[in-house]
Amino acid sequence: MNRLKLKQSKTKAIQLMLAGFALTSVLIACSGSDDDKIDTEYPVIDISAANAFPIQCSEAIRGQKFTFRAKFTDNSALGSYSLDIHHNFDHHNHSTEVNDCAAEAIKKPVKPLLYINSVTIPGGLKSYEATQEINIPADIDPGDYHFLIRLTDKEGWQTIKGISIKIK
Template sequence: MKITSLTIGAALLSLMFISCSGNEDEIDTQPPSISMDFAEASPAQCAVFQRGETLPFEAQFTDNFELGSYSLDIHHNFDHHTHSTEVNDCQMDDKKAPINPWLVIEGYSIPSGQNSFRASEELEIPEDIDPGDYHFMIKLTDKEGWQTIRGISIQIN
């Protein structure tokens, strides 16, 4: 009886190892990507927008496994700090202290199971904000938590 129990136990244990080793999941080690390399992409580096108008956002997101979510962060750059991930620099206004700067921090979900997604939002620029230099930050996170950030400098008049 002991030999039969040992044999069955060993067979079950072997079967478990065999079944587990054949189904190893790939590990996601790559961050997602943000593409702005198409005609409708917005905003472009150094783009100028007007208070009281709409700022269109359009970007293409991809990931090797599955996308998670994205967020948009718009904040003033009156002190000339930098987050830019773009190659070219923009003409900037003189440094100044903010009085009523525009601030946007919004998160958006991406439908489950997507490894490609075209993001599109319309952001209303308030009429009463300080004009000047702003940063438009796009933060994209995949399902595993890898994040990519794209920083674009814009001007609001």
């Protein structure tokens, strides 16, 4: 009979040790640092500065250059951004701005501007002042265009800002 009690005591001791080990493992896993937090915040595109360009309803001139300027921020780390300029001669919409711009009549594109460029932001930055010189060819169709800014952070969260501009 003593042997059975001893065996049961050993089994209980092993079970208690395993339960303690499991509890300790869970506590250690849950007590990670702030660096272990999952990033669920979208990055921010800021075009409110006085020198930001373009903003809603801005104008660019064929045959001239302009400098894109915006501030990007993220709670953890920025990744990359992409600029896309394409015609809006058919009045489609992906503007994210509240106010509309006066639109020209719908027309068929003959030689519209299509500009797409991606930029990798230097690693580990939470804030970045983006600047990029963009050349507007002299021989493209003037009119209504969209200027899309896509900002992605290191975790893959993306923010899109759609701006309506005119090329004259």
